[in-house]
Amino acid sequence: MTVPTDGATVAPVPFDSRQFRMTMGKFATGVTIVTTYHEGQSHGMTANSFLSVSLDPPLVLVSVAARARLHALLAPGCRYGVSVLADDQEALSRHFAGRPIEGLHIPFVWQHGVPLIDNALAHVVARVVDAHPAGDHTLYIGQVEYLASRDGPPLLFFAGKYGRMETVSDAGAEGPFWYLW
């Protein structure tokens, strides 16, 4: 039996963590870099667990592993930034996922005291209003204080690989449609 954080017991699961990761990897996502500024230091981490939660009030969420350095830097009241990466920003995703790239220029811009990745497709700054421990991660719910976005193709993540969208013109339809690969 495993014991979740709320103290309830649950039956053992009939699959291993590799199968869990493989199955969840079939959910294609964008890629973000979640950033914060703490005691004079900027910190960023690649994350694809970002989602919008509520329109009124505007809430977003990111799930951060308890072992991540970012985890120790986030708490209710502090702010985090989310930069949604464009398809030419894969190197930044790899860098902020713990595979540092020597000499890589980190193009930070600042909003509300939080660093964000310059030229990302979207920027969000949120103040943490709730932190829910969930297994080996914590869900950080943030109230959005700043938003900006631009047009352009996103960086994608699917089945453990990076991908790009392709514009396919359908002669029978109006305008371009976006397809995955």
Ligand SMILES: Cc1cc2nc3c(=O)[nH]c(=O)nc-3n(C[C@H](O)[C@H](O)[C@H](O)COP(=O)(O)OP(=O)(O)OC[C@H]3O[C@@H](n4cnc5c(N)ncnc54)[C@H](O)[C@@H]3O)c2cc1C
């Ligand atoms: C596509 C993808 C999605 C992911 N999604 C999630 C997720 O949703 N949740 C999750 O918990 N993990 C996720 N991860 C894993 C996570 O990105 C890594 O485990 C990461 O290394 C954890 O970061 P950390 O906070 O422990 O910091 P570290 O591993 O110490 O740092 C991350 C990297 O960022 C660099 N870095 C940090 N701050 C700066 C700075 N100011 N200037 C320059 N470089 C800096 C560091 O040099 C290091 O290379 C994902 C990984 C990938 C590839």
